[in-house]
Amino acid sequence: MPILEHPAYPPATLLCLESLVPCRESQVSMLLSIFGERQQLSFPSIFIYGHTSSGKTYVMKTLLNTLQLPHVFVNCVECFTSRLLLEEILIQLQNGSSETKQASPVPCDTFNDFVRLFKQALVSQNLQDQTVYVVLDRAEQLREMEANVLPAFLRLQELTDRNVTVILLSEIVWEMFRPNTGCFEPFILYFPDYSIGHLQKILSQNHPPEYSADFYSAYINILLGVFYMVCRDLKELQHLAALNFSKYCEPVVRREAKERDTRKLWKNIEPHLKKAMQTVYLREISSSQWERLQCEEEPGQIKGLSAHAHVELPYYSKFLLIAAYLASYNPVRTDKRFFLKHHGKIKKTNFMKKHEKTSNHLLGPKPFPLDRLLAILYSIVDNRVAPTANIFSQITSLVTLQLLSVVGNNDQLDGPRYKCTVSLDFIRAIARTVNFDIIKYLYDFL
């Protein structure tokens, strides 16, 4: 019993469409009823949102392509200026039906031009009597363009006085879009996340020709058992399924197990998948390296990216970084206690002000002036440090390495202020290499 029914389209096409969009039948039928027949006017703008890989782009593409509706499909990330976006739409419209390529696109700087050229294009392509769909993928980028772009797209039908529907696809909700000057409210459609059952169904659909559907579906079941907790991204799961399938088949290929031997296969693949979760999934090692690892009989160790966390720095750079860290995380008043010889005994409790009770490490680094950094540096380095040009240039080098960051105005004559951006673990590792006990100098750990 077909779910999709519409008088305007032949049932065979609808059946084909239905097989292509599993688990999205209700949304598609909703869209179909909004679209209506080819020549009927549709809703001016439709806003579709849903989480990553909930099939928004895919469904729209398949729908428009299968029903052969005239449409333009644009990714807004790719067209990073409004001009690029508008021109891209026009180019696609002109190349839509006729294959002849236009030599050079007409420059289109403003929305006014766009409306004019859009009308021309519709006439030249003989599209006046049917609805033209303009799909803007990743529409959240529109917010960063000129203020008029988004509202204008929303009422394109009205502006051009033509039969056109704009469909916006986004991962965020409409409330985040609404400009404060108000605009035409689009029709809003939500694509819910795929449930585990959906995922199972979709993933099993695309099984390799060499193996039976049941065998593959059992594999997908195991895969979801491991990964569903951390990842519901369909694309990612598909990728992982393809990566690890050869390992799953190994016992079958070696004739150690039959296709039905689910338990044996599970025992073989489960630890492998767990390892994949810690490495490939986090992109610690790349998928091609993972594949090569699988091919090798004796799996050699490839160190992940985070194994190379150690950074080698010049001697004074290390101390500069330590000084910056101390300056960032210690209150200014405590400097006297840490760096003066005869500071006397000051207990932490009567030393603290109320708002300082929370750990500075929870609050994050605070900015400090250059002079404080240098003063701390001079007191933590054992031998005398001359304030040479090299010391100063090292500070800037640390900034370019993103270990420090400049705060506030960039007028450097005005006593620059910095923040230390490294983590406690990192600074402890650095301090250990120069035999400096940094914990003793941190106010939080007193």
Place this chain on the structure above:
Amino acid sequence: MFIYLYVFIYKKIFLLQLSPLFSSQQRMFCLDNLICACVYFLADYFREGNSDLEDSELRFATCQSLQKQVKSETEQIEEELNEQLFDNLVSFLRRSHSAFQEKTTEWTWRTKSREIPTAALVLGVNVTDHDFTFRSLSEVLQNNVTPYIALLEAKDCPGIKNLMQKLLGQLMNCCIDVGSSEEEDYEQVSHTRVRCSMTSLINWYESATKRTDSETPGKKRTSSRHWQSPPVVVIFKDMESFTTKVLQDFVVISSQHIGEFPLVLIFGIATSPMIIHSLLPHSVSSLLCIELFQSLSCKDHLSTIIDKVLLTTQFPLKLSEKVLQVLINIFLYHDFSVQNFIKGFQLCIVEHFHSNPLSILCCQLEEAKRRVNSLSHNQCENVRRLPSFRRYVESQVSEKQIALLTADSSLKEAVRKLLEDLNVYHENYFPILRCLHVFTSSLPKYPLGKQIRELHCACLENRVWETEEYESSLQLARMLNKSDLVTMLQKCVEILVSSPGREFDEIVERLKEFLTQFQKLEETYQERDESVSPQKELQKKTNLYNLQKTLLELKESRRSKKLTKFEMLRFEVVDYIDSLVRRYLVPADHKTLHEIVYFNTASVLREHLNAAPRIALHTALNNPYSYLKSEALKSDGGSISNKAPDICIAYKLHLECGRLINLVDWLEAFSTVVTAAEGPTADVASSDQVDDVIHARFIRAVSELELLGFIKPSKQKTDHVARLTWGGC
């Protein structure tokens, strides 16, 4: 002339350094300028008149040829060092798009999402060296892999638009190289109008590859050099400095089109590959297929450079211990930059040839001998003035002394011989140093240093065999086990055989003899092994008392036992090494005429390379006598002289103030100091009203101080300025 140059350079550093901070790249640029300017001024200086006195032209020519030699040599070394890394990268590129070329239709290939192959190139924090690495990398890729390379820098790409513009510009230009001249015009015209989008990039790629394909008969060379569909390589030189948004957008955009053209990214990373994860969220980094490549650490890099450039006889100029220490300290303490080290060495060359008239003899031995013949009388006098030569003269018999001091010909004869001696000394010095390093580098705790450069410095400093460290390392060497000792001896033999020294045959012979003796020992040991050792008796059943007794006996016997044959031999070996050290590793400044080939004014070098602008400025303003040398300014410490320039007075007064300075008080104090000397007669008129001239002078001084970055106007209080500098010098 030189003074102008230095003033110019220093001024530049001052202005940029006092408050704004230089990055290391900018410093590098300055250093470059300094060396270029020095060479330029040197040429000028030599051309001016005084050339006949001290063979300036010849010196300049020698200096330049040496510079060139050093440059080409170091570049070659660096290329060799990078070879491994580049090979790995090229094979990565080959692998990454093999599937793209084959267009496989396999199931896994279809289902797997297409990731962008990405090489994370970890290059270390020495950012100044990266430029060279990237330049040679793109050269290698251009020659072997693909003509389509784009090098992007963060400072050119504040937004995705600029990035695309830069990318398209670079890629489309590089395609011109392949095309003929007519196409060039066409390309130039279209380039300005081209849309900065991925689609135009893909169109361009298709047309470019198609064109080269169709051109294959005519241009066999290009097609064979590059691959079938050459990948487009985009190199991000400094990954850390790119903004997150730009990178993310670029990755997302290009991942949409990865199926249409083969793109490979290379991220140049200075810190650690973790930066990728902190810059890119998981949704973006999952579009990448990241493989890690690590370059050689910069310390190893430096060791190789020192080993191949400084510890050879190849270059006539040598560095003294202090100078080398300055260069190494700058490297280890400040920048980790190998390029800067080489620049420093080049500066030494320039300085040496400029400051030392006898540096004309600082060239290859044959050439130097020839040059000795044509030494002028003046130059001969210069030789006689050298301290090491005087020492040499004093050690001669009196007739010889007179001859050396009066007759130029006999002096020249002696110099020729001494130069030859010096050369022989160097030829022997380096191999023996390496042999000693073989020994010391395997001792626990490295009393003489782990690196050969430390050993070299120790040997240059003074007689190494008189130091405590040497004594303790000999002690330790006497405790080495046999297998270590044998491998070390073998290494030494290898070093000595491969070195060109003339006197080594005998030493090699001796070392080989030691080796055969060790061999023999081994055989005798095996024979003796059968006899029952006392330890075996212990394994019998005994009670506690008996055990104690036997152990005591054992200890006793061991103490009184004579040295075994092996131990004797070991002593002999160590003593022999010791004798070699005493013979060959004499410090260079004990050698006559060492001044000619050793550059040893470390203070000059330190001034240039590790300048302290704030100190210099403070000295200038606080104690103007040190620069102006005017007798009137000679002051006795604390008091402020009114003869000093106005800015100095204002500066000294402002040192006594707090963070905010009241301008009225400051003016008051200023006028008091200035009028102090005019005596009681003057202050009658200006008791409460400050003279207009003094007022103007004060304003000028204050604005000069502001220009130099000591103070700035403050909005916190009216009539106040804020101090910007504190202590620090």
